[in-house]
Amino acid sequence: MTEKILVIGEARDGELRNVSFEAIAAAKKINADGEIVGVICGNEDLKSQAQEMIYYGVDRVVTIQHDNLETYTSEGYGQALLTVINEESPDGIVMGHTSAGKDLSPKLATKLETGLISDAVALESDGDKVQFTRPIYSGKAFEKKIITSGLTFVTIRPNNIPALERDESRSGDISSKDVDVTDIRTVIKDVIRKASEGVDLSEANVIVAGGRGVKSADGFKPLYELAEVLGGAVGASRGACDADYCDYSLQIGQTGKVVTPDLYIAVGISGAIQHLAGMSNSKVIVAINKDAESNIFNVADYGIVGDLFEVIPLLIEEIKKIKQ
Amino acid sequence: MNIYVLLKKTFDTEEKIAVSGGKIEDDGAEFIINPYDEYAVEEAINQRDAHGGEVTVVTIGDEDSEKQLRTALAMGADKAVLINTEDDLEDGDQFTTAKILEAYFEDKEADLILAGNVAIDEASGQVGPRLAEYLGIPYVTTITDLKIDGENATIEKDVEGDVEIIETSLPLLVTCQQGLNEPRYPSLPGIMKAKKKPLEELEIDDLDLEEEDVEPKTKTIEIFLPPEKEAGKVLEGEVSDQVKELVSLLKNEKKVL
Numbered sequence: 001m002t003e004k005i006l007v008i009g010e011a012r013d014g015e016l017r018n019v020s021f022e023a024i025a026a027a028k029k030i031n032a033d034g035e036i037v038g039v040i041c042g043n044e045d046l047k048s049q050a051q052e053m054i055y056y057g058v059d060r061v062v063t064i065q066h067d068n069l070e071t072y073t074s075e076g077y078g079q080a081l082l083t084v085i086n087e088e089s090p091d092g093i094v095m096g097h098t099s100a101g102k103d104l105s106p107k108l109a110t111k112l113e114t115g116l117i118s119d120a121v122a123l124e125s126d127g128d129k130v131q132f133t134r135p136i137y138s139g140k141a142f143e144k145k146i147i148t149s150g151l152t153f154v155t156i157r158p159n160n161i162p163a164l165e166r167d168e169s170r171s172g173d174i175s176s177k178d179v180d181v182t183d184i185r186t187v188i189k190d191v192i193r194k195a196s197e198g199v200d201l202s203e204a205n206v207i208v209a210g211g212r213g214v215k216s217a218d219g220f221k222p223l224y225e226l227a228e229v230l231g232g233a234v235g236a237s238r239g240a241c242d243a244d245y246c247d248y249s250l251q252i253g254q255t256g257k258v259v260t261p262d263l264y265i266a267v268g269i270s271g272a273i274q275h276l277a278g279m280s281n282s283k284v285i286v287a288i289n290k291d292a293e294s295n296i297f298n299v300a301d302y303g304i305v306g307d308l309f310e311v312i313p314l315l316i317e318e319i320k321k322i323k324q
Numbered sequence: 325m326n327i328y329v330l331l332k333k334t335f336d337t338e339e340k341i342a343v344s345g346g347k348i349e350d351d352g353a354e355f356i357i358n359p360y361d362e363y364a365v366e367e368a369i370n371q372r373d374a375h376g377g378e379v380t381v382v383t384i385g386d387e388d389s390e391k392q393l394r395t396a397l398a399m400g401a402d403k404a405v406l407i408n409t410e411d412d413l414e415d416g417d418q419f420t421t422a423k424i425l426e427a428y429f430e431d432k433e434a435d436l437i438l439a440g441n442v443a444i445d446e447a448s449g450q451v452g453p454r455l456a457e458y459l460g461i462p463y464v465t466t467i468t469d470l471k472i473d474g475e476n477a478t479i480e481k482d483v484e485g486d487v488e489i490i491e492t493s494l495p496l497l498v499t500c501q502q503g504l505n506e507p508r509y510p511s512l513p514g515i516m517k518a519k520k521k522p523l524e525e526l527e528i529d530d531l532d533l534e535e536e537d538v539e540p541k542t543k544t545i546e547i548f549l550p551p552e553k554e555a556g557k558v559l560e561g562e563v564s565d566q567v568k569e570l571v572s573l574l575k576n577e578k579k580v581l
Contacts, residue, residue: 071488074453074463075462098484099466099482099483099484102449102465103453103465103466105450106418106422106449106450106451106452106453106454106457107453107454107456107457107463109419109450109454110422110453110454110457110458111457114419114541115417115418115419115540115541115542116418116419116448116450116542117542118447118448118449118450119447119448131545135447136348136445136446136447136547137335137341137348137444137445138337138444138447139550140340140341140549140550141341141343141348141547141548141549141550142547142548142549142550143544143546143547143548144544144545144546144547144548145542145543145544145545146542146543146545147541147542148540148541148542148543149539149541150541185462185492185493186462186463186464186490186491186492187490187491187492188488188489188490189478189489189490189491190488190489191483191486191487191488191489192486192487192488192489193486194485194486194487201485202484206580230581247485248482248485248503249484249485249486250485251485254444255501255502256485257484257485262580263574263578263580263581273337273338274337277444281550283578283580284574284578284580285556286570286574287556292558297556297558298556299553299556300556301553301556301557301578302556302557302558302559302570302573302574303556303557303558303559304558304559304563304566304567304570305558306563306566310563311563311566311567314563314564314567315567315570315571318567318568318570318571319571319581322571322575322581323581
């Protein structure tokens, strides 16, 4: 029985990412009656982030503040979190399957001599055993997994397990923990920011993605406009990135980001299997492409065969009308 | 430099996936080197050519895995090791794999271990970091550049599109991301040479491991295909009417606007 579950929160630009709130909901699903403890690391005051975790459902939060925890490193965060994990000795750990989550969770699992289920998109609990569902073979199949020994340790894919309603009436204890973070062998010298400001692609509810059919960097402008009207983010296929129409930070697919928005609008994207691996689980898929034979139409709920430069401006107008 | 590559064979990316008897049907499927592991092989060869040393490719698999090892040898790796678990292990998970590799690497004094950042079949991305942790060496995942100068390494790491410049030292484990290099195709002379390069075959017994030492900690209880998606609706008529219909469908039918 998982009586106590640790949820490791992750911040980006000083704010907790949505996936951290989704992780809290996942922990509740593992055991609704268990104690859920949030943990967050950083180099600045973490009180407001801790408070947010409580509003989203954790019972209490442990914060770890240290100068060496400014940016995520597996060694720094690993040391800090292991101290808390050893002290709390939880029965389960949940965190986001993000760049940091993917990097850190195997390290923690090894230190804790435990199994780890990566990239879960759903889970069901009968009060005793928990079954996790995760995509395999690039989303062409799924597997259900259980933990047979050790902790219930899981990373969850963003945008799949809905967060609980934020509730400011929830309260809980926030404590800070002093830890030693030393002997860092991998030092981050610099971070070159390429990911665009604004809506985080992996957490966006609406994504407008362009492919080679967009033809140029300029051709992406209407896509940005459409994304803005929809309150979404812009993504791209590898083809568009390779052709320099946009930065690789926008790439969606097996290599780039894996996304699960409510609405995915694929514009001028042919639908190579590597691209589908990154988006085929989107709830609703719209394809706009000149070529009626494009593979993307096989996964799309709705398709428009036509010139994107004609379709997109009309679409923007039409959406503006209903948004008024 | 003592360079090692962790390699896994995977289904060809284009393969259709079918499930039979609760397992992924692999009869007649084409297998390839996991595409991310190809970056690792290529990088290992380049680093060896620049700094000297030897590249050993290691896989855990069955007798069919020899094919992928020979491909890596044909690309330019020097030696290959197949840890054949076909007769000993029913199933395993990432813990199992990492534990076997730990035993293999125990006496190897590797300077650099390269792996793919993820395998395209099970896609957990756990084995690299787990192994580094067992060996007590630093690791950096999803790298897109690697420069080695003596004992020091300067790395570019892809972090959801941002790039981190990282300094660290050998011995080191890295996992490779697209963009690191362009893997070469094996040349004909390369393929000929590969046939004569050493390929060592081990079983877990040779690594002083018992089955219970590597018993998995997770278990797959079901494999299923996603529900067949209903054929999408390709809209018809004037473009402006199609757009109107689309917006109405998204708003009223799917309720995503």
